[in-house]
Amino acid sequence: MTAPYATAVPDTKLRGALAAHDRPPRPNPLYASLTFAWRAMLNFKHAPEQLSEAVVMPFMFVLMFTYLFGGAIANSSGEYLHYFLPGILVMTVLIMTVNTGAALNAEMAKGIFDRFRTLPFWQPAPIVGALIGDIVRYTFAIVLTVGLGLLLGFRPGGGFTGVVLAILVLLVFAFGVGWIFTTLGMLVRKPESITNTSMMLLFPLSFISNIFTMPETMPSWMAAIVRVNPVSHAATAVRGLMHGTATAGQIVLVLIISAALVVVFGSLTMVLYRRKS
Template identity: 50%
Template sequence: MSAATSGTDAADTAAVRRAIASTARPPRPGPLSAALTFGWRGMLKVKHVPEQLLDVTVTPVMFLLMFTYLFGGAIAGSTSAYLDYTLPGLLVMSVLFTTVYAGISLNTDLTKGVVDRFRSLPIWRPAPLLGSLLGDSVRYAIAGTVVIVVGVVLGYRPDAGVAGALAALAMVVVFSFGLSWVFCVLGLLLRSPNAVMNAGFMGIFPLTFLSNVFVDPATLPGPLQAFVEVNPISILATACRSLMDGTPDAVAILVSLAVAAGLAAVFLPLTTRLYRSR
C-alpha cells in the first residue's frame, strides 16, 4: 500500500514538472504595473479595515468645526468671515497630518516581516514604496474633499468655484506626496509604529501651528512673523487661498511645487537606500 502511494506521488510530481516545463514563463511585471498593484493593496486594506478612514474623515471635520466656531468670533469677528480665511489653511493642515501615516504603515510592514516577502518577489524594488504612496494619495484626496464639502455646507463659497477648489486640492495632494517621503525615512529608521507616529507629529504640529493657517502673520510679533512668512506650510496655504479666491499667486504656487519636488528628490533616494539595507 505504501509502495503504491509512493508511486502515485512520484507520478503526480512528474506530471506537475512536465506541465510547468511546457508552459511559457509569464512576463515580468513592469515598474508601473507593480507600483499600481501595491497601490491597490493599500485600497484593499481600507476595504477590509474601514476604520483606517477615520483619520481622513472624522478628524478633518472635527478640526474645521472646532476652530471655526471656537475661535472664529474672537479672531475675525464672525464665524463666516473666519471660515473664508481659514478653510484653505485647514485643507492644508488636515491633509498634511495624514502624511504621517505613510511612515507608520511602512514601519508596520517592516516590523511584521511583510517587507521581507516583498523583497523575494521578482518585481521592481521601489514598487512597494511607490505603490504605497500612490494609495496614500487617494487618502489625501479624500481628506481634502471632506474638508471642502463640509466647508461648503457651513457656508464657504470659493470665488473660483469648483475649478479653484479642485486646483487647491491637487496642489495639497502633490505637496503631501513629496512630504510623505520624509515620514517614510522615519518609518525605516525608527523601531516601532508608535515611535514613528510620535516623531512625525512632533515635527508636523509646530510647523502647522506656526503658520498662517489660523491667523494673519501681520498680527504676530516680528521674529515669529518672519518665521511664519518663510514656513513652507504658510506658502502652501497662501497658494491654496489664491487658487480658491480666483487670484492665483504664481510665486506661492511655484515655491510650493519646488519644495514638494525638493523633498521627493532628497528623501526618495534615501528611502530607497534604507529600504534595501533594512
C-alpha cells in the same frame, strides 16, 4: 512487492519542461506601483478607523476654530472660515501622512517586505503604491471637509475649477511629505514611535504657519519663520487657488518643494529599505 509511487524524471527532461514556455514579462514600474496602490486601498476595509479619522479631525477643527476663535481673530466667523478652511485642508493631509510611515513600519516588522524584496519587480513599488493608495484617504477627507465648509457658508471665489486645482496641488504636496514619514518608518522600531516623533515635527510646522492667521499679526521674528515655512507656501497656494488669487509663482514653488521632498526623502527611504535585513 510494492511499486514506487512515482518514477524519477531525468534531469534533462525536467529542465526541458521548465524551459518550454517563455518567462512572463516583468511588470513595469507603473503597473507594479498601481498594484500595490490597490493593495493599500483594500487594507482600508480592515482598518475603517483610518477613514473615520479623516472625517472627525478636520470637522472638529473647522467647527471649533470657526465658531470659538473666528470672531476673536477676524471679527466674523464667516470671514474667518474663508481664510481658515483652505489652511485646515493642508493641516489635515499633513497629519494623515503619519499613517503612511506607521503602516510601513508595521508591515516591515511582520516580514512582509522581506518577501517583496525577493520578487522581480521595481523595488520602490510597494512604497510608492502605498503612497498612491493613501491619496484616496486624503481626497476623501478633503472633499468632505470642503462639503462641510459649503454648508457653513464657504464660497470659494475661484469656483469649481479653483477648488479642483487646489486639491490637486495639495495632493502633490502630501505625496512629497509622505516620503518624510516613510524614511522615519524605516528608522524607528515601533509604529507608536512614529506617531510621537511626528507630532513634535508637525505641530510646530502647522501652528507656526499662516494656516490659522496672517503673518502680519505676528511679531517680526515669528513672521519671518512663517514666511519660509513650506507649510505656509502650501496653504498660500491652496488658499489662492480656491479664491482665485493664486499666482503661477506660488503654485510652482509648492511643486518644487514637493519634488525636492521626493528626491531627498525618497532616496533616503530606498537606501534604508535596501539595507534592511
